[in-house]
Structure formats: structure tokens, C-alpha cells
Amino acid sequence: MLGVLLTLAALPVAVLSLVLIVGALATLVITSRVSAAYPPAGPFVAVTGGRLATIQDGPADGPPIVLLHGASANASDPMEGIGRRLAARGFRVIAFDRPGFGWSDRVAGGEAAAPTVQARLIAEALATMGVGPAIVFGHSWAGSLALALALDHPERVSALVLAAPVAMPMPDRLPDLPWYWRLAIQPPVAWLLSRTVGPPLAQRFLPEAARRVFTPQPEDPAYPELARAALVLRPGTLLANVQDLLGLTKALAAQAPRYGAIRVPALVIAGEADPIVRSAEQAVPLARAIPGARLVLLPGIGHMLQYAAADRVTEEIARLSAGSTNAATAAPAAR
Template identity: 85%
Template sequence: MLGLLVTLLALPFAVLSLVLAIGALVSFAITLRVNATYPPAGPFVAVTGGRLATIQDGPADGPPIVLLHGASANASDPMEGIGRRLAARGFHVIAFDRPGFGWSDRIAGAEAAAPAVQARLIAEALANMGIGPAIVFGHSWAGSLALALALDHRERVSALVLAAPVAMPMPDRVADLPWYWRLVVQPPVAWLLSRTIGPPLAQQFLPEAARRVFTPQPENPDYPKAARATLVLRPGTLLANVQDLLGLTKALAAQAPSYGEIRIPTLVIAGEADPIVRSAEQAVPLARTIADARLVLLPGIGHMLQYVASDRVTEEIATLSDELAHAATAAPAGH
């Protein structure tokens, strides 16, 4: 892929224009096909500036749990991994397409790359739905989002489940990228590429990306269809994904100093063999930072623990819910 980008940048302007035009036509065709294959799978919720898409399951009067997906994904990812299991156990499960992903609007544009902005929109959606406080599950990138919800919208969160979370500050490596990558991630260039050659390129690399995130476990052959993985190929979602990934370093530096203020039950669960978000750099120090957080490390498990360790994750969430119910019953009247 690196060689291809360098080759494209070296093309004469007329040839490059033709390549981009062909890419735009192919991208349009990909978008039509993906939209037809995976239409909205659940109700929309109106919020200021647009609407957020959800997938819901389980009894409406069950204990609520909110599922938030990571990068390059959508609401189907956690819903098909653990959401259906939780619904079968009586939970009211609400999985959101994060802003700009799946069928949710990219409200606030590039500013929506900040977890705090996405948290504001999801908190508004939950308020409009009459949901909360709820257990909030955040996988990978959405670990930072779940934490932002707990910090800024405490009334919506009863407990946190942070799965393979990205939450702790990390180096900004954009400056270390080759010059052509630094050019590609500039906003005008990223916008152009996401609407031309981005979708067909991403389509070619999607199978390899799916294999990598499941390592060291084998990829679940049902995952691409169950998780509606190709929804990420559409231009708007590709751009949102790039913005979210590039903006996370700055956002984590801003919100991480406040983690010690969190005073709600928190489960941090991660795979010890995760090559994507290394537990020693993220889950372990995060659990030390949050008062009374419980850390669960799964030996031999990689990044997609909601699939490859779905039974264990479901049991841990059910146990946490039981503890919340017991605490509520034991609390003195008026508290």
C-alpha cells in the first residue's frame, strides 16, 4: 500500500486526475452495494444536529447496557459478539453506531473525533430514550468514549466495562510518518482520497485487517457478515475513522488526568496476547488509575475478546450487574 501511494503521488497531474475520477466511480458503486446489503438494522434516535443509529435487543424493562464499538466498526460488532447473549439473559441491550459510523450522522464533523463530543451526543440520545444510568461497555477506541461518558455525564452511567480499552496517553507518532503519509492525513487530502481511491483500496485490505485484529486467534469466518464490516468502506465512514484515530492522542492527553475522579464500579478486561492494544500499556495502568477498578486479564486472548472470549465477557458483565442490583437493594432508604 505504501508503494502504491508513492506511485500515485508521482503520476503526472492528468493521469492522477483520471485515476481519482475512476476511483470516485468505483467508490460510488461500493457505497451503493454496501448500503443495499446492510440497511439500518434498528431505530434511530434524534439528537441535536442529526440522529444516531442503534441496534437494540432484550426486554425493554431489563437492566440497560450500552455497547460502544471501536475503530473501523459499527454497532453490529459488539451486538453480535456479546449483545445477543446479554439480551438472552434479560438485559436491555442498546448498541450505538458511533457518530459517522454505520448509519449515524457525523454530527459536528471533524470535531466529533473527540471522545467528549461523541459522549455528549450519546448522553443526549440516552436522555431522549429515557435510559440511564446504564452499564456502559466500550471496546478498544470506545474505551476512551465510555470513560468520557462517565466523566462528563455521570447520571447516564451506573458502571463501566472497558474491553481492550485505549485510554492512557500515548506518543503522537504522526511526525514520525513518511512524508507521503503526512500528506495523506492532511484534512483536504484525506477528504479527497476518502471519496476517490480510499474505498477500493480499503476493500482490498479489509480481509487482512480482519485477520490481524483476531490474532492470535483465527478469524471468525462469520465475522465480516455478522459485523457488517464493509460499512466502513463508505467515504464518510472512512474519513470519520481517520479523524478519530488521528485525534485520539490529543484527546487522551486531555481526559486521562481526570480518571482518578471516577467513583463507579469499573471492570477493565483485556487479552494478555492482544497485539493491537497491548494490555501492559493500556488496561493494566488504567485499572491502577481508577479507584477500586477490577482488572481481568485473559491468557492467550487477543483484541477481539467480545468474540473469542464472549462467554467469559458476558459472565463478567452479568456478575457486575448482579453486584449493582445487590448494592441498590442494600442501600439505606433515601440513598
Template identity: 75%
Template structure:
């Protein structure tokens, strides 16, 4: 009888162990396939603690534009969205895989979840490339990163373009998570899940997630393939993505009071119909917080404006850059 009771009690743990083991095997297969099908698409930059991966386009002597991608993405997202259009207009375009994403190392480990830490790493990468000051574009999560770069490393930034930015403190009700999410986000458990059942689950949700972020527009054809979306399914990237998202509210609470100190020309552009990052809670108050910032709201456009409104975004950046050049003081001998 005792043996039967022990067997019954042990059964759930045996099933859990089997699920985790199968998940680990599936995760390994998914990670290997994602890496093999999506190799590095550009040169690496050596920085302290590791390497940053880049994708570059345009003339080497063109005005530099730095592209920083949002959550769950990599450098291909902004580059394929509108970066190559900028390159055709004569800009030197450099898109970074943020630390832990794409093919960039997770330099500084979990501390890299802070936009300020990523800004330091990106600034070092720009120094190694001999680039700056540059126009810095940040989409969504990377809006906070672009702002941190301008605040802490102003010599690297000539102007800011913040697209659908996440930059303002979040309402308290958005920060309350169910108990099971809080448990899953604890570091040891998050690490375990990212290497077992996390990748297979993420893979199953990937198509629906892509459709959702494009709303109210339709997903562009072959989007996932073009932006190498499968790279986010690798365990290290999944964990980095969770760390970045969980750590962002505290980072914004600390960073946002400094926005009034910014002196860099800033363009804030957002889709007025963005259901992911609502302009009324982010773009609009952010533009008011930054002295002299210009706000552009695109009617009917959602979160992926760098794809669905790529031509308008490219024109806005080109015009913004032209205005900055015209406003630059003459240097006399």
C-alpha cells in the same frame, strides 16, 4: 519541442486525474452496494444535529447495557459478538453506531473526533430513549468514549465495562508518522482520498485486516457479513474513522488526568495476548488509575475478546452487574 515538453510534464497529472476519476466511480459503486446490502438494523434516535442509529435487543424492562464499538466498526460488532447473549440473560441491550459510523450521522462534523463530543451526543441519545443510569461497555477506541461519558455525564452511567480499552496516553514514538502519512491526513487531502481511491484500497485490505485483529485467534466464520463490515468503506465513514484515530492521542492526553476522579464501578477486561492494544500499556495502568477498578486479563486471548471469549465476557458483566445490585443501598420508606 515546447509542445512535447509540456505534454511530457502534463502526463503524470493526466494519469493522476484518471486514477482519481476511476477511484471516484469505484467508490460510488462500493458505497451504494454497502448501503443496499447492509440497511439500518434498528431504530434511529433523533438528537440535535442529526440521528443516531441503534440496534436493540432484550426486554424493555431489563437492566440497560449500552454497547459502544471501536474503530472501523459499527453497532453490529459488539451486538453480534456478545450483545445478544446479554439480552438472553435479561438485559436490555442498546448498541449505538457512533457518530459517522454505520447509519449514524457525523453530528458535529470533524469535531466529533473527540470522545468528549461523542459522549455528549450519546448522552443526548440516552436521554431521548429515557435510559440511564446504565452499564456502559466500550471496546478499544470506545474505551475512551465510555470514560468520557462517565466523566462528563455521570447520571447516565451506573458502571463501566472497558474491553481492550484505548484510554491511556500513547508513547511519543507511536505518534511520529512518515511524511506521506502526514500529508495524506491533511483535511483537504483526506477528504479527497476518502472519495476516490480510499474505498477501493480499503476494500482490498478488509479481509486481511479482519484476520489481523483476531490474532492470535482465528477470525470467526462469516465475521465481515455478520458485523456489516462493508459499511466502513463508504467515504464519509472512512473520513470519520481517520479523524477519530488521528485525534485520539491529544484527547487521551487531556482526558486521562481525570481518571482518578471517577467514582463509578469499573471493570477493565483485556486479552493478555492482544497484539493491537497491549494490556501492559493500556488496561493495566488504566485499572490502576481508576479508584476501585477491577482488572481481568484473559490468558491467550487477543483483541476481539467479545467474539472469541464472548461467554466469559458475558458472565463477567452479569456477575459485575449482580455485585453492583447487591452493593446498592436499600431504600426505606
């Protein structure tokens, strides 16, 4: 990465301009092809300032579960990992493209990097749909989003499933970012690179990124197509991805002290062999911070547990749902 930056910086202005122009043309081609290959796969929901895209499955009268994806992904990621399984078991499954990802608008621009802002938009969409309270599943980055929903919009959340969650305060650095995301530290640079050389470079390294997140499991060869992974290559999504990742440290520092106020049932589930979000640093202390949370650590499983351990994750969600339903039914009698 540093070598690439130094190479670009060392180029004569005319050559650098040519590189950026060629990159911009390549980006137009990539964006056009990706958009045509992976059109919207479900209905949109209007929110203040734009709309959010969803993928939905399962019976309309089933217990609702909301699926929220992590960085570099879109609604297809959790839907194809566990969503279809949950739908087959009678759940009403609603997977959102987070703001700026997939086909959702980047409502609020750079401010949408905050989990609290995304939670407000998701809550508004659920209210419009008449959905809630629902089980909310958040993977990786979206662990912080699911928690923000429970904290700020508890009427929309009946239970939490926090899968390989990023939720606890961490050092003001992001050491595991793929190198091309580090290009976009300053907003003007981010905007320029995301529309020129960023997408072609990201396209080149997308297979390696997929391999890394599945470690220690081998990558599922069907994953890129199932998860519509190439949608991340479009300029707006690349920029949103960088903003979300770079803004998370500050957001977690503000949000984490509130976890003790969560009162809904919570399942924290993670792979013990996850090299991306280490369970000892995130899942384990998070489970301690949420009153009554249940911690499940999966031996030998990495970051993509919704694929590598899809059946187990589905079973744990069904168990959580049954427990939540029983508790809600018993509550009036207890009073």
C-alpha cells in the same frame, strides 16, 4: 503505503486525474452496494444536529447496557459478539453506531473525533430514550468514549466495562494503523482520497485488517457478515475513522488525569495476547487509575475478546451488574 503515495505523486497530471476519476466511480459502486446490503438494522434517535443509529435487543424493562464499538466498526460488532447473549439473559441491550459510523450522522463533523463530543451525543440520545443510568461497555477506541460518558455525564452511567480499552496517554504516533488510513493526514487530502481511491483500496485490504485484529485467534469466518464490516468502506466513515484515530492522542492527554474522579464500578477486561492494544500499556495502568476498578486479563486472547471470549465477557458483565444492583440496594440502608 509509501510506494503507493510515491507512485501517485509521480504520475502525470492527466493520468493521476484518470486514476482519481476511476476511483470515484468505483467508490460510488462500492457505497451503493454496501448501503443496499447492510441497511439500518434498528431505530434512530434524534440528537442536536442529526440522529444516531441503534441496534436494540432484549426486554424493554431489563437492566440497560449500552454497547459502544471501536475503530472501523459499527453497532453490529459488539451486538453480535456479546449483545445477543446479554439480551438472552434479560438485559435491555442498546448498541450505538458512533457518530459518523454505520448509519449515524457525523454530527459536529471533525470535532466529533473527540470522545467528549461523542459522549455528549450518546448522553443526549440516552436522555431522549429515557435510559440511564446504564452499564456502558466500550471496546478499544470506545474505551475512551465510555470513560468520557462516566466523567461528563455520570447520571447516564451505572457501571463501566472497558474491553481492550484505549484510554491512557500514548506517544504522539499511531504505529499500528493500516497503511491506507495514513493517506489522510491533511483534511483536504483526506476528503479527496476518501471519495476516490480510498474505498477501493480499503476494500482490498479489509480481509487482512480483519485477520490482524483477531490475532492470535483465527478470524471468525462469520465475522465480516455478522459485524457488517463493509460499512466502513463508505467515504464518510473512512474519513470519520481517520479523524477519530488521529485525534485520540490529544484527547487522552486531556482526559486521563480525571480518571481518579470516577466513582462507578468499573471492570477493565483485556486479552493478554492482544497485539493491537497491549494490556500492559493500557488495561493495567487504567485499572490502577480508576478507584476500585477490577482488572481481568484473559490468557492467550487477542483484541477481539467480545468474539474470542464472548462467554467469559458476558459472565463478567452479568457479575458486574449483579454487584452494582446489590450495592445500589444496600446504599439507602447504609445511610
